[in-house]
Amino acid sequence: MRTQVAIVGAGPAGLVLSHLLHLRGIDSVVLELRSRDYVEQRVRAGVLEQGTVELLQATGVGERLGRQGMVHHGIELRFGGRRHRIPLTELTGRSITIYGQQEIVKDLIRARLEAGGTVLFEVEGVRLQGLASDRPVVSYRHGGQDVELACDLVAGCDGYHGVCRDAIPAGTLTVYERLYPFAWLGVLAAVAPSAEEIVYTSHQRGFALHSMRSPELTRLYLQVDPDEPIERWPDERIWEELQTRLATEDGWTLGEGPILEKGVSAMRSFVVEPMQFGRLFLAGDAAHIVPATGAKGMNLAIADVQVLAEALATWYRTGEDGLLGGYSAACLRRVWRVQDFSAWMTGMLHRYPDDDGFQRRLRRARLEYVAGSEAAARSLAENYVGLERV
Numbered sequence: 288m289r290t291q292v293a294i295v296g297a298g299p300a301g302l303v304l305s306h307l308l309h310l311r312g313i314d315s316v317v318l319e320l321r322s323r324d325y326v327e328q329r330v331r332a333g334v335l336e337q338g339t340v341e342l343l344q345a346t347g348v349g350e351r352l353g354r355q356g357m358v359h360h361g362i363e364l365r366f367g368g369r370r371h372r373i374p375l376t377e378l379t380g381r382s383i384t385i386y387g388q389q390e391i392v393k394d395l396i397r398a399r400l401e402a403g404g405t406v407l408f409e410v411e412g413v414r415l416q417g418l419a420s421d422r423p424v425v426s427y428r429h430g431g432q433d434v435e436l437a438c439d440l441v442a443g444c445d446g447y448h449g450v451c452r453d454a455i456p457a458g459t460l461t462v463y464e465r466l467y468p469f470a471w472l473g474v475l476a477a478v479a480p481s482a483e484e485i486v487y488t489s490h491q492r493g494f495a496l497h498s499m500r501s502p503e504l505t506r507l508y509l510q511v512d513p514d515e516p517i518e519r520w521p522d523e524r525i526w527e528e529l530q531t532r533l534a535t536e537d538g539w540t541l542g543e544g545p546i547l548e549k550g551v552s553a554m555r556s557f558v559v560e561p562m563q564f565g566r567l568f569l570a571g572d573a574a575h576i577v578p579a580t581g582a583k584g585m586n587l588a589i590a591d592v593q594v595l596a597e598a599l600a601t602w603y604r605t606g607e608d609g610l611l612g613g614y615s616a617a618c619l620r621r622v623w624r625v626q627d628f629s630a631w632m633t634g635m636l637h638r639y640p641d642d643d644g645f646q647r648r649l650r651r652a653r654l655e656y657v658a659g660s661e662a663a664a665r666s667l668a669e670n671y672v673g674l675e676r677v
């Protein structure tokens with residue numbers, strides 16, 4: 288088999304890349320380990336920067352997003368039992384949209400298949416060869432057949448646990464990493480959201496987040512210990528802890544409902560440099576992870592492939608490899624800005640095991656500054672709605 292670009296992974300990065308390449312007349316094959324059903328049901332991110340929304344709408348995959356996405360013009364910071372609104376749109380002229388990552392994945396898969404694109408599910412044993420040559424080959428097993436896919440380039444969009452990053456020879460990449468001493472217990476509950484905007488709460492017992500997926504579904508998170516077994520969190524305990532951390536002085540109430548899903552995710556900052564080796568280009572979580580506090584992971588993955596699609600289109604059209612050669616540097620500038628913002632939000636809102644009175648007071652001072660100063664709030668807002676895209 289032969290294609291122009293072999294894309295490993297049908298998450299947001301791989302699917303958006305395949306879609307953008309198709310619009311530029313470039314052929315790709317997407318190879319996905321999991322089933323279509325699995326990737327379409329996987330609940331993860333849900334906050335879209337305006338740049339992400341604009342891209343999806345401008346490229347013809349934003350119709351359902353436009354109908355079902357919930358446009359938000361602010362977020363709430365909650366601490367000391369008080370609420371403080373950060374008016375994102377008033378401060379930046381931009382907004383965010385709540386729309387589940389799995390819905391974006393569904394829209395993109397449908398668009399790719401309707402356009403005659405090749406997205407293969409349940410592909411096993413992906414291996415990359417010849418990355419340092421100009422004729423790389425991706426081998427895999429699909430439908431009981433061993434296949435060799437020859438291509439011009441490989442896009443490694445296979446997430447943090449994928450195989451592409453590991454195909455790069457040892458010693459080529461520099462890894463930058465921070466593990467946080469806490470995790471997030473996330474739940475999806477069948478109950479109408481209790482607030483109109485996302486609520487970020489700093490409480491002495493730890494961070495809590497109230498978000499939403501639809502008018503009937505609420506997404507909630509609690510800071511827990513990093514190795515916390517989920518069995519220790521029966522539904523009643525989750526609601527009790529959420530009620531305690533989210534409580535306000537003004538009698539706001541949190542509606543409860545059946546918990547449909549729950550899971551614990553580690554909090555990590557991770558970057559590899561460079562994001563390229565020979566004919567392999569890493570994008571999204573395969574190259575970097577941010578702690579979820581800034582709601583940036585998926586947006587960053589999509590921003591990467593926008594840069595990559597543009598660079599590939601120029602290369603195919605003109606033979607000029609300047610943009611492709613600059614791919615890693617161009618992405619890393621955004622990646623580190625987002626890393627800084629995500630780490631800053633995480634530090635401001637979470638309780639740390641080694642906290643002392645000094646640390647707690649610094650954190651409180653930071654929260655009060657953001658809540659009370661327009662300049663500080665604008666800085667948060669500018670990063671939260673997302674920096675300009677290429």
Ligand SMILES: Cc1cc2nc3c(=O)[nH]c(=O)nc-3n(C[C@H](O)[C@H](O)[C@H](O)COP(=O)(O)OP(=O)(O)OC[C@H]3O[C@@H](n4cnc5c(N)ncnc54)[C@H](O)[C@@H]3O)c2cc1C
Pocket residue numbers: 295296297298299300301318319320321326330331332333334388410413444445446447448449450550552570571572573579581582583584585586588
């Ligand atoms: C539990 C959880 C909750 C999250 N919550 C948020 C949030 O609230 N906000 C936010 O902004 N971000 C969140 N994120 C991060 C966000 O979901 C990711 O940043 C985003 O999915 C990155 O997209 P991606 O396409 O780079 O990677 P992924 O979405 O991980 O896609 C990679 C794809 O590659 C496939 N794959 C892996 N290995 C192979 C292989 N060997 N062969 C073929 N295919 C392979 C995977 O099955 C997957 O479909 C969350 C992540 C997790 C895990």
